[in-house]
Amino acid sequence: MKNGLLIFSGAFATLALSWAGVVLTANNQLGSLTQYKDPVDDALYPAPLTGLANQGRLVYQDLGCVSCHTQQVRRAGFGSDIERKWGKHQSVARDYIQEMTVLIGSSRFGPDLRNVGSRIPDADYFYKLLYNPQTKFAGAPLAHGMPAYPFLFETRPVGSVQSSHKAIKTTADGKEIVPTARAQALVAYLLSLKDSYEYPEAKPFVATEKKEGGH
């Protein structure tokens, strides 16, 4: 291979082939997926994230939660995601079309969060978790390996009459710990994580013929 031009063309073709084959084809198939209209109740799924939950997504991104948590439920029979009640059905491409930044993640140091809003519909739990995951609940810490996020909360003296209804706890010396706007947004986002609709493509496939060998 003497010719620089030959190497250049070959290298260009290699990358172009991989881009066209992998990225472009996928984009053609999935890039313009639209919401699915349920034939019975005429509603469109998935619904977009709104308001506080959308801001919470930005907090999720900025704190880098994606480095330890995934947001993808694998199908029944492939791993134990469905058995662990992390979702009722597998995640498909349509579940993510309303998300500005798709955060499916690649590491499960912590549990999958795709349906955490339907699994734990309790804002108080999340506040306690974020403030100090080592808080004991029924004898065990809420989350074993997770870092704390005390900077998402502010400690301030209790107001003149009573402590704020948002306070997650009051300390012994008359101060209360209140979630900041970022914490509230993040919790709203977490509570919004529910993939409740099962699209036709997400229905599990039951093999009728005998199982082939192979992978």
Add this chain to the structure above:
Amino acid sequence: MSSDKNNSVEQSGASDDSIQQVHDKLQHTKPEKAVGYSAFPLVLLGVMCTLVFFGSIYLVHYSAHFDATIYNERQKPRSGAAEIITVTPAQLGKKVYAQICVACHQATGQGIPGVFPPLAGSEWAVGSEERIILIVLHGVNGKITVSGKDYDNAMASLGSSLKDDQIANVLTYVRQEWGNNAPAVSPETVAKIRAETASRTSPWTAAELLRIGK
């Protein structure tokens, strides 16, 4: 080459120029062996062919024809037209019922005793379809006997807020739910009756309704 342990600089074994010259010659000619021939090219060819063969089989077998809606690699793509999801009129009627009728007649169709008549097991529901279409279109007032019990209440007219097919669907639902078994109501019938009674503005009474229809 002197040992590197005590020497602090690496010595070269060949000049750059000779590396390029020698390798350029080697690129175009296979090395000569003293005896026989090298098996490597054949082995390599064999390895490459085997991998391409198995790789292609794997690709064809598990890619579901590059279908965009198949997420399980063992699933075969559907041949022919896509599956049409059919929705029955009763299912659509159930939606209407849940939005409008359930407040009084309840989800169980039992109504509230003494206040709102039941629809489950009601002779009105499974009887003349003309009567119930008129009830939904214009409402009904005053005393009415349903399943042997008396009721005296007012039901609003829904003819302006529901379309013909919605009325047909909800009546079909009512006539086939909770053990009721009566023929479905078609939107054409509703349209016909609506046109015939277009001038009616006030709700019906039970007596008037019993005189109409069979």
Add this chain to the structure above:
Amino acid sequence: MARDRAEQQEIDASAKWPVLVFFGSALLWLIIGGALQLAASIQLHTPAFLADCEWFTHGRIAPAAQNALVYGWGMNAGFAFALWLMARLSAAALRSAGWLMVAAVFWNLGVFLGLAGILGGYSTSYELLEMPSFASLLLLGSYLMIGVWAVTTFSVRNTEKVYASQWYILGAAFWFPWLFLVARLMLSTSPVNGVVQSIVNVWYVNGLLNLWFVPLALAAAYYFLPKILGKPIYDYYVAVIGFWWFAICSACSAGSRLIGGPVPAWVATLGSAASMLVIAAVVIIGVNLLGTLCGNFAKAQKSTTLRFIILSIVGFMLAAALNFALSVRSFAEMAQFTFIPELRDWLLLYACFSTAMFGAAYFFLPRVTGKVWRAPVLISTHYAATALGVLALTVGLVVAGWKQGHLLNLSDVNFATITNEITPWLTYRSVALMLLSIGHLAFLINFVWIACPCCSPCTTAATIKNPPEMEAHQA
């Protein structure tokens, strides 16, 4: 031969300042990135470490460490090596070195701003593309200056023949900016819809590791083996097939990172099929490199550079094996979200690429600076720490990942149990990372001595002997 020597000296002298600036900044980022990586590793088994400070929360430090090591250490070291080697093999001096140093400054500025952005909370959350847009513009701009220089050096070459290392460097020089630009356009500038973002992301990560870092490591191996041993590459006539086969197949193997994910089945299948096909290229490269070593192992063991290159080849093979395993669905089902894919990426970045760069540096730094290494004992320390650290981390992460994956797939095992099971291995991993850092510090000390003008004594021309001509036949 005297003419040859002078030419080489001229080339090396012309490359001195760009190489020193790039490599020096690379080492700086290696130390900084290594420290961030160590902190992130410690946080996994001791979550309270640095948790109070928002800037150092785990979700920010972990990507910051990765970006520092990839763009700070990896790219800078790659630039230093590629520029020097391209100049050598083109027998053309590096001209206008000043521009390269300007590019170096902007590159490092870009990395610094990018890291500040990540730690400050402006991460984009895309793996290895977390740097905010302003930083990546700087990076792309500087790269164009540097890449153009490598290519123009090649195009004004004084040699007729083009050697394997040059193919790999040219390939890498071309592939990176396109990967980076297209990925950033499709993710940040004009984001694609839904899961296509994830597909673009894995395409980029796979491309960066297999089409930039591995080619540079292979360029080093293909050059230093014949250079130091004085013997040609074994069965060199298949090297060109290996190059193209590796490039094409590994470029298409990105999809295997999304097995089981919310993408149609064909995406993952295509990636897995390509990962299978890559084996042929790995066989070819293995035959080339290991075949050359065969019979010359004793000689290779005496050479610092080749000891590191051998580590690099081992790292490459391990990574290829792990990549193949991970493309098999049944293995991926268990190993997918554990440390094992992380290990595969680390093997490519560190065990394959970084070791090759260390080996290369031990060869070219004395030649560009005209000095000798002051402390051979630090060289041995560096090598021992690297070899032990790579072994320890590989074994540790495979075991931890296996346990983690096995337990993750048992639905009745809760996360507390899983975390308890793998915590000892995570501690062990932090220790291994510390060991690697000791090696880096040893290297840094030697580097400062050799680079600093007032420190080491100058070498005389006699210390670096004239290389003999290579014999054409193979032993």
